Amino acid sequence: MAGADTTPRLWIKIYFGERGQLGPGKIRLLQAIDADRSIAAAARTMNMSYRRAWLLVDQMNQTFGQPVVATRTGGSARGGAELTALGREIVARYLALLDQAQGQSAEELAELADLIQPDD
């Protein structure tokens, strides 16, 4: 039997053909933007560059054909930002899908983990 630290977890990316893909990194970025109300602050939270965060947001805008983040130019050079209704729905649906897949695959994941030979 495998130890507790080998409890398998799913990591799911969704490919939308030529429209791109959506995975844990982009979802975590959206969650950080939602929490921090700023792309710059979310980038710092995610330990990525502002440019990288913008690129990922832009990729999602391209994938879905509509903005997932709404920006507001405030007093500072880099104004606030918040998720659009679409952005919120994408996060919610992705998390629901992940949660469901993890739950429904629990038996198969446990069988795979049982193939692991313990260290001791």
Added chain:
Amino acid sequence: MAGADTTPRLWIKIYFGERGQLGPGKIRLLQAIDADRSIAAAARTMNMSYRRAWLLVDQMNQTFGQPVVATRTGGSARGGAELTALGREIVARYLALLDQAQGQSAEELAELADLIQPDD
């Protein structure tokens, strides 16, 4: 409604905590070794270096604590190879899990795809 080319597909990686992870690349490599009966030939099929293929096989051996590939030193410097029973079981269980997850998530995936604004 999204076009046919945006039909979403799952890409699943399984994390076994500190023991490592298993994803589509490693599974495809095992399938290629099974088909080609050689790690060197499988590496060519996968368009990766022999060293890279060996590294991935070794990572799987480490994850599962037993060999996933058995090598035979033949007449050539790089003898044949084949999957062990463990290697075969890993491939079969991963593919079954992926197939099941794709099927069970079909409705959620379709709903996510419906969020995509068509180009036209």
